[in-house]
Amino acid sequence: MTAALRRIWGLMYRHLALYRRSWPRLLELAYWPTLTICIWGFTARFFAQRLSTGGGIAIGMVMGGVLLWEVALRSQMGVAISFLEEIWSRNLGQVFVSPLRPWELVAALIAMSFIRMVAGLLPAILVAWLLYAYNLFALGPVLLLFALNLMAMGWWISLGVVSLILRHGAGAEALAWSVLFGITPFAAVYYPVAILPAGLRPVALALPAAHVFEGMRAVLQGGAMPWGELGWASGLNLAWLVAAAFLFARQFRAARIRGALMTIGE
Amino acid sequence: MDAITVEALTKRYGATLAVDDIGFSVAPGHTVGLLGGNGAGKTTTIAMLLGLLIPTAGRITVLGHDMAADRFAALARMNFSSPYVALPHRLSVEENLRVYCHLYNVRHSSQRIAELAAQLNLGELLKRPAGELSAGQKTRVALAKALINKPDVLLLDEPTASLDPDTGDMVRTWLERYRAESGCAILLASHNMAEVERLCGHVLMMKQGRIVDRGSPDDLLERYGRDTLEAVFLDIARGTGEAA
Numbered sequence: 001m002t003a004a005l006r007r008i009w010g011l012m013y014r015h016l017a018l019y020r021r022s023w024p025r026l027l028e029l030a031y032w033p034t035l036t037i038c039i040w041g042f043t044a045r046f047f048a049q050r051l052s053t054g055g056g057i058a059i060g061m062v063m064g065g066v067l068l069w070e071v072a073l074r075s076q077m078g079v080a081i082s083f084l085e086e087i088w089s090r091n092l093g094q095v096f097v098s099p100l101r102p103w104e105l106v107a108a109l110i111a112m113s114f115i116r117m118v119a120g121l122l123p124a125i126l127v128a129w130l131l132y133a134y135n136l137f138a139l140g141p142v143l144l145l146f147a148l149n150l151m152a153m154g155w156w157i158s159l160g161v162v163s164l165i166l167r168h169g170a171g172a173e174a175l176a177w178s179v180l181f182g183i184t185p186f187a188a189v190y191y192p193v194a195i196l197p198a199g200l201r202p203v204a205l206a207l208p209a210a211h212v213f214e215g216m217r218a219v220l221q222g223g224a225m226p227w228g229e230l231g232w233a234s235g236l237n238l239a240w241l242v243a244a245a246f247l248f249a250r251q252f253r254a255a256r257i258r259g260a261l262m263t264i265g266e
Numbered sequence: 267m268d269a270i271t272v273e274a275l276t277k278r279y280g281a282t283l284a285v286d287d288i289g290f291s292v293a294p295g296h297t298v299g300l301l302g303g304n305g306a307g308k309t310t311t312i313a314m315l316l317g318l319l320i321p322t323a324g325r326i327t328v329l330g331h332d333m334a335a336d337r338f339a340a341l342a343r344m345n346f347s348s349p350y351v352a353l354p355h356r357l358s359v360e361e362n363l364r365v366y367c368h369l370y371n372v373r374h375s376s377q378r379i380a381e382l383a384a385q386l387n388l389g390e391l392l393k394r395p396a397g398e399l400s401a402g403q404k405t406r407v408a409l410a411k412a413l414i415n416k417p418d419v420l421l422l423d424e425p426t427a428s429l430d431p432d433t434g435d436m437v438r439t440w441l442e443r444y445r446a447e448s449g450c451a452i453l454l455a456s457h458n459m460a461e462v463e464r465l466c467g468h469v470l471m472m473k474q475g476r477i478v479d480r481g482s483p484d485d486l487l488e489r490y491g492r493d494t495l496e497a498v499f500l501d502i503a504r505g506t507g508e509a510a
Contacts, residue, residue, distance in 0.1 A: 003371045010368025014354060017361045090352040094411070097316040098369040099342040256320045259279070262313055 007100045011108035015082055016115075029116055033070045033124035040066045041132045060220045063134040065189040065213060067125060071147050072187075072209060073180050074120045075154025078113025079106075080161045080176035087170055087264055096261050102252055109162075110155055117151070139219055145230055146212045152237040153208045154180070159244035163251040169264050188213045208233040208240070267330060269294045269419050269451030270315065275324035277310050277475075284310045286475040287324070294418070295445060297452040299462040299483075301495075302472030303503045308455040311472075312421050315453070316346055328419055340419075342370065347412035348423035349405050355397025359388060359407050362396050363414060370415035382410040385440060387433075401428035409437060413444065420452045426461060438464060459496040469495070471502050478502060 001009070019025050044062035048055030086092045095105070128134040137143060161179055164172040186200060187209035193201055204210040211233040215226030255261050268291040277285040285307040292298045300308045313319040315326055317337040326333040331340040353362045360379060367375035383389045386406050391399060396407060405428050412420060425441070426434040438461060445452055456462050462469060463483045471479040471486075479486065479502060483495055490498045500506070 006368050006371050010365050013368060014357065014361075014365045017357050017365075018354075021356070085354075089354040089356075091354050093318060093351040094346075094353065094366075095369070096318055097341060097344075097346050098366065099338045099371070100369055101338060253320070256318065259310070259313065259319050261318050262309075 003099075004101070004104055007098070007104050008108045008111065011095070011100065011105065012111055012115075015085065015112045018085070026119070029120040030123040033067075033074065033120050034127050036070065037063070037066055037124045037128050038131070041128060041134070045132065057220055059132065059134065061217055062190060063128055063132060064136065064139065064216050064220065067121065067128060067136050068146055068150055068212065068216065069184070069187065069189045069209070070121055070124060071117060072150040072154040072157075074117035075113050075151040076158045076161070076180050077154075077176060078116035079109040079155055079158035080165075082109045082112045082116075083158075083162050083165065084170075084173055084176055087165070087173075092264060093262050102249070106159065106248070109158075113155065113158070114151070117154075139216070142215070142219055142225060142230075146216060149208050149212050149230070149233040149237055152241065156237065156241040156244040157183075159241075159248050163244070163247045166248075166251040166255045166260060166264070169260065183207065183209070186210065192217065205232075206236065208236040211236070268292060268327075269329055270453060271325075271327040272311075272315070273325045273327075275311070275314060275326065276322045277307075277314060277319065278322040283475050285314070285321075288470075288472075288475075288477045289324075290470055290477065290480070292419075292451040292453055294451050295449040296468065297441075297445060297454055297466045299466035299469040300453060300455040300472065301457075301459075301462060301469055301499055305474075306472040307475040308472055309423065310475075312346070312348075312423055312453070312455060315421060316344070317341060342415070343417060344419040344421065345370075345412040345415055345417040346421045346423075347408045347425055349401070349408060349427045350423065351408075352404075353396045353407065353411065356395055358393050358395055359399070359410075360392040362407070363392075363410060366411050366414045372415055378414060382413060386410050386437070402430060402433060405429055406433070406437070416448060418448070418450055420450050422452060423455045424457065425454065426456075426458060434458075434461070441465065459494060459499060463495050471499070473502060 040062055044059045048059045051058060086095060125136050128136065157179060161175045164175060186204045187207055188204050189209070193204045193210050193214060196204055211229040215229035218226045270292040272291065273289050275285055275288050288311065290298065300311065302308050310319065314321050315328065317333055328340040329343055331337065333340060363379045364375055367378060372378050383392055386409060388406060388410055391403055391407065396404065399407065405426065409425060426437050429437060442465065444450060454462065454465060466483065468482055469480065469486060470477050486495065486498050487493065490501055492498050492501065
């Protein structure tokens with residue numbers, strides 16, 4: 001293992017060790033996604049029963065939206081909360097005087113977020129299948145591309161949140177939980193972008209998620225592979241990721257100038 | 267070549283001058299004491315040496331690496347201990363040390379942890395969560411973490427704070443042996459003057475961000491006409507005495 005990979009693994013081990021000894025933490029990972037799918041599943045079934053046609057597609061759109069949005073949500077929270085764990089344990093100073101590079105820190109946080117997302121989402125996918133006979137994997141291989149784009153969106157948003165925490169300290173930590181909920185209305189998770197007022201549509205179209213969910217609905221309605229939407233989602237993710245990485249690098253340096261790495265969280 | 271070289275180092279926070287144009291060096295195998303009252307600039311100086319804080323001006327070289335341009339090469343061969351920085355409370359002592367074995371790319375981590383546990387009497391603590399340790403035990407664990415990579419440069423901020431006299435003496439003896447065997451350069455910030463007299467061949471006295479005096483403990487005692495370093499410290503801190 002190269003030294004860089006070993007350092008990344010070291011930080012991952014620090015977080016994995018926490019889960020190894022705490023079943024409430026493990027339970028918490030799956031709690032919200034499972035609860036959300038239960039509520040939305042029953043709601044979707046209720047409305048589908050009242051539709052004369054297309055009830056099955058409607059259920060598929062809602063359930064697919066809920067589960068895929070959880071991919072973005074858990075990916076974003078996974079990075080931000082793992083970073084906050086370092087602040088809460090006053091460990092950030094120790095970490096940053098080790099040879100760990102900032103990009104290695106980000107890589108470890110992203111890897112942890114992937115593990116947290118998978119651990120949190122698999123029970124919800126299973127519940128959707130058992131309770132509502134909804135199989136997310138029926139979307140086919142394109143599901144992987146949707147999920148990758150939503151994970152990437154979660155990561156760049158969390159990089160922005162981490163940058164704000166570096167700038168404003170633990171006072172900005174509420175963003176770790178709330179920021180993606182604030183974006184949900186514009187992400188077109190449960191309805192098409194066309195439903196939004198004209199003035200808000202550019203906001204939605206600037207988000208990769210809106211393109212992913214437009215693509216998902218096209219697939220569910222039996223349309224062709226939504227390459228155009230996927231292209232937009234990937235391009236936007238790349239642009240936002242570059243912007244977030246620039247913001248992180250800038251705020252990290254500013255924190256080193258202000259001495260915030262020593263005092264953050266106090 | 268000196269292990270640490272600090273030239274014209276300055277740190278300014280807005281209108282506040284935390285460190286004001288200081289310079290010093292630490293040779294391999296030597297311990298330099300950094301003394302001063304609260305707010306004198308010791309912690310700020312150590313933070314700049316560790317790369318946690320970017321200086322406003324000046325230059326720091328550690329083990330031949332310019333900390334402004336190449337700090338990671340130096341950080342791999344340095345380490346740091348302070349009772350004011352914690353380790354994750356919910357991880358066991360062993361898990362914490364293993365994390366730092368990975369971060370410092372220490373091979374044979376189990377063997378290294380066992381060595382340190384034997385040397386610092388941590389054997390019974392290894393399986394306990396770090397958050398359940400007493401202050402003295404935490405200080406010993408922090409020291410084990412600081413030695414995990416067998417550093418060539420060690421920055422110690424109050425390394426024996428909270429330790430009982432017996433354990434404090436054991437740690438000092440161990441540090442002396444480690445320095446003699448490894449040739450490690452140590453920068454020690456401490457308010458324990460007896461500790462400084464015992465461990466340090468050279469002392470830097472800081473006040474309001476400046477190094478106001480320096481020399482060996484014996485030099486300082488002679489120049490201030492005092493019997494203890496604590497009396498010299500008080501003279502400098504209160505401005506009541508003058509060096510001859």
